[in-house]
Amino acid sequence: MIKAVLFDFAGTLFGRPTYxxxxxxxxxxxxxxxxYVARMNAAERAVWEARDLTPLANRSAYxxxxxxxxxxxxxxxxxxxxxxxFWLPYPDTAAALEVVRPLKVGVxxxxxxxxxxxxxxxxxxxxAFALSFEIGVSxxxxxxxxxxxxxxxxxxxECLYVGDxxxxxxxxxxxxxxxxxxxxxxxxxxxPVLLEALARHxxx
Numbered sequence: 401m402i403k404a405v406l407f408d409f410a411g412t413l414f415g416r417p418t419y420x421x422x423x424x425x426x427x428x429x430x431x432x433x434x435x436y437v438a439r440m441n442a443a444e445r446a447v448w449e450a451r452d453l454t455p456l457a458n459r460s461a462y463x464x465x466x467x468x469x470x471x472x473x474x475x476x477x478x479x480x481x482x483x484x485x486f487w488l489p490y491p492d493t494a495a496a497l498e499v500v501r502p503l504k505v506g507v508x509x510x511x512x513x514x515x516x517x518x519x520x521x522x523x524x525x526x527x528a529f530a531l532s533f534e535i536g537v538s539x540x541x542x543x544x545x546x547x548x549x550x551x552x553x554x555x556x557x558e559c560l561y562v563g564d565x566x567x568x569x570x571x572x573x574x575x576x577x578x579x580x581x582x583x584x585x586x587x588x589x590x591x592p593v594l595l596e597a598l599a600r601h602x603x604x
Contacts, residue, residue, distance in 0.1 A: 402578070402601060404554040405500045406530075406545075408563030409509035411584035412594075413496075414487045414518060421480060429469045436468040451512070452532040458482075458512035484518045488587045496594035497524055500603060506530065508548040508561070510538040510568065528552050540571030549577070560601050562594070 407413050422430070429436060437448055444464050451461035459478060466473045480486055497505055506528040509515065513533070519526055530548035532538035537547065549556050556576030563569025564584035572579040580600060582593045598604060 401558060402503065402560050402603065403558040404504035404506060404527075404549075404552045404560070405598070405603065406506045406508050406548050406552070406559055406561045406572075406577070407496075408561075408565070408569050409507055409511060409515055410487075411564040412562060412569075412582060413493045413507070414489050414515075415584070415587040415590070416486055417488055417587040422477070423471075425469070425471055426466065426477065429466060429471065433465055436465050439468050440464065450538075452510040452538045453512070453536060454533055455512045482513050484515070484521070487515075487518050489522050489524065490587055490590055490592075490594070492592040492594045494522070494524060496598060497526070499595060499598060503603070504528070504552045504554060506548055506552045508539070508544060510544075539565075539568040540574075542571065542575035545572050545575035545577055549575075560598075560603075562597055 437445065440448060447457055447464065448461045450457045452458060462478065463473045504527045505525070507526050508530040510532045515531065516529060528551035530544065530551050532544065535544065535547045537543045545556065545561065549559055552559065560578045560580060561569060561572035562580045562582060564582050566581055570579055570581065578601060580597045582597050584590060595604070
């Protein structure tokens with residue numbers, strides 16, 4: 401029996417309407433960082449893998465990523481990546497959070513900054529946040545999912561996780577949760593997918 405639903409943040413509940421403020425080169429790196437991560441030495445890769453655990457690690461990781469791609473990382477670009485003003489809810493986010501009630505609702509996100517003000521700005525209610533920079537572990541570690549379930553006071557088997565990343569979010573299954581993958585795109589371009597995803601698990 402499902403008693404709680406956990407959602408991913410970026411690409412699931414919130415996104416950006418456009419990346420036009422990024423150069424095509426920067427956008428290419430952000431969308432496919434693997435080839436540049438492969439060039440990192442052991443110390444750089446350790447920072448990259450821990451990029452969502454502290455703000456400093458996040459800045460260092462992306463500075464290194466762009467440097468390896470032959471690009472600079474201007475402060476204004478980095479701040480835009482983390483500025484709440486540039487994150488908007490998908491059109492179906494409010495309806496999805498509403499239909500989940502009276503079940504418990506949580507957000508588990510790999511992120512290095514506090515996203516609670518974004519939810520407050522949109523008057524969206526969430527029972528618990530499990531943010532990687534606060535819980536000290538990030539997806540796909542099963543410990544991240546376990547920490548989120550503890551914050552919701554439910555067993556993993558009683559929780560559904562909804563996210564767009566088959567690897568990081570899909571690890572919910574290894575932690576004992578149910579998992580529902582959704583498609584994603586920038587805000588304004590993604591089809592409504594959240595209500596259908598929930599309905600597949602009898603939540604409607």
